[in-house]
Amino acid sequence: MNNELGVTVLGRNAHRSRWFLVPLGMIVLLCLGTVYSWSIFRTPLENELGISATASLLPYTFVLVFYAIFMPITGFYIPRLDTRKITAVGGIIVGLGYILSSFATNVGTLIFTYGVITGIGIGIVYGVPMAVVARWFPDKKGLAMGLTIIGFGLSPLITAPLANHLISVYTVRPTLRLLGIVFTLVILTISLTMKFPPRGWQPPQKITNTETILTPVYPQILFKTRSFYGLWICYIIGALVGLSAIGISSPVGQEIININPNVAAGSVSLFALFNGVSRPLFGWLADKFKPHHIAILSYVLILIACILMINAQTGQVATYLIAFCLFWFCLGGWLAMAPTMTLRFFDPDQYAQNYGIIFTAYGMGALIGTLVTGRVRDLFGSYTYAFYPMGLLAIIGIIVACTLLKKEGSASATFSRK
Incomplete structure (x- = not known):
């Protein structure tokens, strides 16, 4: 049943304004996707910490692993908890990981602060924008989710040159600290918009998908x-x-x-x-x-x-x-x-x-x-x-x-x- 009437996104008619959630989710994922720009930080950190190229790759490996571990864990709770709070908590953890990494004095600490803490934060936040967009776009789920997740993929195109410039001006540690603060503020702000539509909400168009398989029991x-x-x-x-x-x-x-x-x-x-x-x-x-x-x-x-x-x-x-x-x-x-x-x-x-x-x-x-x-x-x-x-x-x-x-x-x- 279509209950479009009275449902709003950002205070406006839901059917049209739901599209604002796509660029907002894209910005969140753009912040998270900075992990793909790790190569920009590697050489300066190798010089400052006196570590090898192999060792400097370990924080990147750990961040991907912990990000992948916490995605399914958080996925179980996304439908049960407030998605705005999940996004906010994850954003704070991501920012904290970057900030603490700026104080690391050895590769072991860097693995923990960047690889583990930042990875956990990314794993917590990553699934929320896609889950929210999926609920708001049952009629265009592939397109809407593809546009949202573009932020993660395009992040190196934007954040790598930005990080490189900041490192050249402020050096690597202040850059990590600054990025951590900015990411925290951006994700916290956008978290206020990351909420599901009311149960049973549908856009005006009729949705047909003959290949959908409904699984009644999870998992x-x-x-x-x-x-x-x-x-x-x-x-x-x-x-x-x-x-x-x-x-x-x-x-x-x-x-x-x-x-x-x-x-x-x-x-x-x-x-x-x-x-x-x-x-x-x-x-x-x-x-x-x-x-x-x-x-x-x-x-x-x-x-x-x-x-x-x-x-x-x-x-x-x-x-x-x-x-x-x-x-x-x-x-x-x-x-x-x-x-x-x-x-x-x-x-x-x-x-x-x-x-x-x-x-x-x-x-x-x-x-x-x-x-x-x-x-x-x-x-x-x-x-x-x-x-x-x-x-x-x-x-x-x-x-x-x-x-x-x-x-x-x-x-x-x-x-x-x-």
């Missing part, structure tokens, strides 16, 4: 569905390949293509642009086409990128740029596809919990991807060999998508009757 039924395992495996492959590529983007450009270090670093902004643009695009595609078709498209693009880099030679800058634009593009795509497919396959009312569980695939991909690529470089002497297993994973992803990432007709009929 037992989730684990009994073929589509859950298909989505989880496909997501871990997409995250693992994408995060591996992000971690080696600059060194691959320098070692394999032999481009200038400044050009290699600058190209990351181009990659971040593709990572951001892909999110609303793949979100829209996930609304319009069958999930396994969109997943296969992403894996084909990854496979093309792997083939390009396996055959890349010194001086082939265009090949390098095209390949890594595709890697970043597909990672952004999975961060939009996975939540949209979660809504499509499972009960939207249990979205926060369901996506929290599925998001553990991202954590696995982050942990494996950030550690294995460096190990491959150490064992074989070149990053080129990292693209062989990536290509193999893309092929496995195509097979899994074809066999598991589909709606289960009988289950759909059963659940829809309940």
Whole structure:
């Protein structure tokens, strides 16, 4: 039943003003996505703390892992607690992590303050804007969520140059402190708007989605569905390949293509642009086409990128740029596809919990991807060999998508009757 009358967002008619929640959620995720700009802080911190390049990567690895751990934990409580309070608490923790990191005197402290504390804060906040937008946009969930999550992907495009400028002016510690204060204030302010619509609220348009599978019990039924395992495996492959590529983007450009270090670093902004643009695009595609078709498209693009880099030679800058634009593009795509497919396959009312569980695939991909690529470089002497297993994973992803990432007709009929 449509109860549009009397429902408002920011004091205005809900149907139109609900779109304001998208840029607000985007800003929150832009603050959180600064973790992807960690490479800007690494060199200054290596010099100040006297640590190796390997050690300086550990805070980044830990922040991704704790972010992925606390996403499903928070997802369970999002429908039960005030989403505005969850956002506010998470924002304070994120800011605190940055501020405390500015006082770190060794890598162990930095791992705890940035990796653990900031990671926990990100995990608490990350799912809220998407859960809120999903409730307000049942008719355009893929597009709306893709636009919202673009903030996380485009963050390096904005925050990396900003952080680099601040470091050049104030040095690294005051920069961490300043960012922590700003992030806290921004997220606290926007947290006031992060609330669900009234139960049963619907926009005026009639919503039809023949492929929605409603799961009446959380999470037992989730684990009994073929589509859950298909989505989880496909997501871990997409995250693992994408995060591996992000971690080696600059060194691959320098070692394999032999481009200038400044050009290699600058190209990351181009990659971040593709990572951001892909999110609303793949979100829209996930609304319009069958999930396994969109997943296969992403894996084909990854496979093309792997083939390009396996055959890349010194001086082939265009090949390098095209390949890594595709890697970043597909990672952004999975961060939009996975939540949209979660809504499509499972009960939207249990979205926060369901996506929290599925998001553990991202954590696995982050942990494996950030550690294995460096190990491959150490064992074989070149990053080129990292693209062989990536290509193999893309092929496995195509097979899994074809066999598991589909709606289960009988289950759909059963659940829809309940």
